[in-house]
């Protein structure tokens with residue numbers, strides 16, 4: 001099975017009809033060329049940044065998918081056959097550009113073998129040790145340099161990035177205020193350790209809701225949503241506040257007509273706010289990556305970290321699995337389980 005893009009969708013909400021799920025003869029061991037590997041896909045990741053890869057735009061930090069071609073993204077799989085000395089049959093490999101196919105042959109570049117000690121599960125590569133977790137780390141540690149005793153506000157707190165922001169911030173001695181889009185998600189982030197959490201969909205006026213949740217203000221905002229919520233934050237954050245500008249998911253499906261225009265930007269001046277925009281992929285080759293692995297591994301060992309995955313089974317369900325992100329239909333880190341093993 002392969003999932004490809006039928007047409008690019010520059011703005012507005014994509015639908016499943018913009019994708020095509022097709023069957024084709026499976027790649028086989030016999031078709032391997034020298035130096036190639038045959039990979040069976042185990043899990044694929046659905047990530048909000050992939051919306052920008054559906055636009056057809058070429059001026060973004062990551063190129064758009066092309067109409068008629070398969071999608072790709074972070075994935076983990078198992079080597080079924082190898083014509084390369086680099087990987088042995090049975091090895092678990094991960095990559096940032098896994099084609100959305102159940103199995104495929106490819107040259108070895110772009111894949112890395114992941115050791116699977118003890119009870120380790122291949123899906124952890126996309127989960128607790130994956131890109132969204134590292135994003136949380138870079139935002140709060142590397143860029144905002146949070147300190148014990150400070151207060152952080154985080155939006156989309158039950159999601160892939162958000163749930164790690166909550167827990168890493170708690171582990172570092174911060175007070176955490178969190179928002180999420182359902183009462184069940186709110187309960188989940190409280191169970192993770194958030195001191196205060198509220199459902200932004202039922203809270204009414206954002207500014208009033210933020211002031212109620214944080215009567216003494218907050219020092220840091222980890223932004224996953226942008227738009228009207230960010231606008232309210234600009235008014236409420238303490239002087240010298242820092243913002244980890246991670247994402248603006250409320251705007252990814254916006255059109256020229258529906259895009260939210262920020263009104264409170266002048267608070268950046270008067271409240272002396274620092275906004276750290278960042279793209280996590282720039283940080284894999286910095287010391288932050290090893291520091292992240294070390295910190296998360298230690299917390300895992302001490303049983304101080306949970307990570308909620310939201311699995312959709314079957315590659316044919318991947319298009320809907322991706323689109324769900326933009327409607328908050330995922331609860332936790334959304335992955336597609338492609339092959340059971």
Ligand code: NDP
Nearest residue numbers: 048159160161180181224247248249250278279280326328
């Ligand atoms: P999530 O797992 O959090 O899934 C997306 C969530 O966003 C939904 O579950 C929903 O949660 C919320 N959401 C969806 N639509 C809206 C909307 N219109 N308004 C407000 N909230 C909405 O995704 P990730 O954790 O993977 O990503 C979170 C953010 O981080 C995204 O903006 C993403 O682009 C960004 N990101 C940035 C990276 C970087 O390098 N800068 C790297 C990775 C992610 P709810 O039900 O709570 O509304």
